[in-house]
Amino acid sequence: MDQKNIRNFCIIAHIDHGKSTLADRILEMTDTVSERDMKAQLLDDMELERERGITIKLNAVQLSYHADDGQEYLFNLIDTPGHVDFSYEVSRSLAACEGAVLVVDSTQGVQAQTLANTYLALDNDLEIIPVINKVDMNNAQPDVTKREIEDIIGLDCSDAPLISARTGQNVHEVLEQIVTKIPAPSGDPDAPLQALVFDSFYDPYRGVIALVRVREGSLKVGDKVRFMATGAEYEVLEAGIRNPGEIRVNTLMCGDVGWIAGSIKSIQDVRVGDTLTSSDRPAEKPLAGYRKMNPMVYCGLYPSDADKYEDLRDALDKLQLNDASLQYEPETSQALGFGFRCGFLGMLHMDVIQERLEREYNLDLICTAPSVIYHVYLTDGTMLEIDNPAKMPDAVRIDYVEEPYVRASIMVPDAYIGAVMDLCQNKRGIYKEMEVIDTGRNSIVYEIPLSEIIFDFFDRLKSCTKGYASLDYELIGYRREDLVRMDILLNGEPVDALSVIIHRSEAYQRGSTITVKLKELIPKQQFEIPVQAAIGGKVIARTNIKSLRKNVLAKCYGGDISRKKKLLEKQKEGKKRMKAVGSVAIPQEAFMSVLSMNDDKRK
């Protein structure tokens, strides 16, 4: 295919505005997928993605389109993940395109993710085609939506297609605009190879597969290639495209989007954002924008059944093959036994991994509250990196502690500025600046401890702005703070998995909330259980779980036996899911209870 007939684009949208539905229609209308093979939201491969309505792993498909001008075009549609945890991945997949189709739901108008995604696309110099979706709905307001896009984002919407992705109405017009408005890829086919790696995944038979966009030059099977950031070199054994089934090709030309395989054993060699070049004739420098992604959030993962430790290790091994940003190492807890300390990009990443472990690998997990990495400077001058509160040394040995701060940019409409500032202040945020972006839109910048962001910041932001705010943040370094380890004692015994590192000024408040929460979560047992929060042996909050006085079947006669026995079996199952720590049985939710603290703080 001639380079001038290639169009590389992605679809961007706020959640539920119809991104995946439009992708499905495009696949159908370009005869890429027959209606028979069509399942809803084809690009969202994973069960979890389809269920949560979010895209986690990227996907790219090639389609051929016979345009109204009589020519044949080759479309590469690149799917993008939709969450701040993965904003780097999003930016790399956008970087692989020349244009973006911006889908806006005409029943809802411009929303937070509409903005965030649009700005990301503009950052990558993409041509944006606004599309007004769901015009077949009774409450559709296409004109209002158009005006909003023009006012808020500043995109000309005079010829924006009014479509229904559901029925296919006017989707043809979208395809035509992709041809006419999005530029063809520019690169020089004869230049040294520069291909952007925008995703990778592991195939059990062929090793790691890298998804690439060829920016300059070309590559073919048999070439020796080098990943410029990691330095890893491989021979290209296979190359191909997806449509969406895999099709092998001999050469990926300048402007093409495709995949390569080369018996690559480790996903660590294939980093998203890296540049692939030829070993024999390397490019002078890599493409701009590479960043090594490091975990920001850590938590302990333990099998609730100790016998499943090996299964958990196998599952993590397998997940890591596909996910270079997942890190883990074995750790032990007095309370929970053998498990792993795992590092994630953010809270959603953590949720997704936990859910996949439970669903795809059928593991029953206990997760401890997430933590960031603290820098603990000891009196002897050494510094420890602590990602597990239980590992925090004794206060007497500590000189001072530093915690990571982020610069958080929050895009928010006028009406919610106060609410957002309130939230940031509550989260120990330091106000930096506020900028009016468009009429009614503002960008507020705060410096906030990362530990405050990872707890429940995102959920809270959403609820206090009705979903209209969007958040982006970047690490800006470590700062000294008055941080202490708070231990939780049950029946006088500290439970290591419940310890948290917190700011001293918040200790009392959090201590009381956690102890009260634990009192709610831990069922009454045969003896009274004191629940205490303590800093360095000094108790700052306490409550009691009263002893169980009565637990007996109200009545049990001959005809009741089988039913009542089932009831007892249910009680036994409930007990089994609890962890015995010393003499106290603790339900799994208790280990996440420290997270709920801020909910209660405001009541």
Added chain:
Amino acid sequence: MTNGSEKPYYLYLHVSFCRSVCGYCDFCHTVYREEAADRWLAAVAKEITEKKIRKDLLTVYIGGGTPTALNVGQLDRLLTLIDPYSQSCIEYTAEINPETLTDEKAVILRRHRVNRASVGMQTGDEHLLRLLGRRHTMADTVRTVEILRNHGIDNISLDLMYSLPQQTMDTFCSSLEEAVRLNPSHLSLYSLTIEENTVFHRKGYEHLDDDTEADMYEAAVRILAEHGYHQYETANFCLPQKESVHNSAYWNYMDFYGISCGASGKENHRRYDHTRSLRQYIEDPSAVEYTDLLPDDEKFEMIMMGLRLKRGMDLNLYKERFGEPAEARFGRALAKMKEQKMLEEHDGYLRATDRGFEILNEILVEFLDG
């Protein structure tokens, strides 16, 4: 199990008709219609004939539902069906709902040798009676007890409930006093359990908090003891020698016949459950669902039932039935529970301690693991 080869000595018959439906009830019940009850009687007759029941039953228990929901003629026909087997009964109980007992029905009961009545008083509080969906008043209960005594049925048990929504310690205690004033020989005390598929569950009613429930229970044990009623089972209290023979058979894990729609029975290492659908029962009264009881099931169930008795479970009977001492299957649980002072051995019986008795489920869960 040695008693398995013999036919049961105990018979339960379920009358699934009610004149109205109570808010907390998840037992098998159907609203009474005369013509449906006639067809049901025919089905019961068929089932009893086919069962080849032994003629020298020790106890019969007519439960429900509401046995007295039947009209006089139907009640007579029902009891006539049982006559061939009940001649040597030492205890013949019928459940009575206060609003449905008449002099005529009492005459019929007595004529067929019914010698014990279990009366569903539930509470003496008129407001709570209405909340429960009961159609009777406290005055009805008083009248019912009088009728029964007039006709020579003086072994009377009263059912009471506690932990009812809106019930207070005061109203509960005065109900208890009212019950005692009627001089029953036996009392059953049930804390409200809100089961799914009940009106209460749908309405979102809740029983009282655990502490109040425990307070009420403990108050009841104390007050009843003061009046000479001793607790012989988790929910049952009586004057000396007035334990329910029939119910004790359940707690001693004996075999028993279960007759009619909604009833379950246990014979010869098999449990059977009748359909709860009246229509299906009338179509085929002998259609039951069987569950084979494995030795491990029976060992557990014997303990589960036996520990409800104050006296406890007969360890010798256990050994006789299973050919091994309880330690063989439950060594771990026994040792643990004895060490925690939840269980103790006394006079050849395994029994719950005062502490263990009120939290029996915690003990039984240990035995589920063997």
